[in-house]
Each structure stands twice: as C-alpha cells, then as structure tokens.
Amino acid sequence: GIATHMLKLAERYVQRQWHHQSLGLYVEQNNAAALALYKSLGYKEMIACDGGDILGDLWYMVHEFDERSTTRKTEEAEAQFASF
Secondary structure (H helix, E strand, C coil), X not given: CHHHHHHHHHHHHHHHHCXXXXXXXXXXXXXXXXXXXXXXXXXXXXXXXECHHHHCEEEEEEEECCHHHHHHHHHHHHHHHHCC
C-alpha cells in the first residue's frame, strides 16, 4: 500500500542524499499493524522507549539496508506509486 511505498521512498532519500545505510523510526508498542508492516520490511526492534503520557510505550526500530536491494525495491515502489 501507500505506507510501504512512502517508506521505500524515504529509505532511498536517506541512502542517496544523506549517504546512510540505515533508517530508524519510533512506533507505539501496541500498534500491531504498524509493527507488522515495519517487520515485514526488515525493521528490527532495537530499544524500548517511554513515550510519556500521550504516546505510551514505544519501540525504536532500525532497518539496515544494502544499496542493491533498496534501489531495486524503491524503483518498483516509485513505478507503483506513480500509478495512483
């Protein structure tokens, strides 16, 4: 879906513009749908965090990617996103 495409575009940006080989994000620990999406894309739970009264418990998740797979998957995502 759109979330996957947007995340792949963000990965490409981080890789090409900032020259990093990983991307991290925070997600609420009780957000099962988001956790499933991020895990399916290769993100791993790294650190449990306290989001305070509003956010609650969070995971800091990181995806370390290699250039070839990210570039190929991102190009596929861009082609699909353009069709929306």
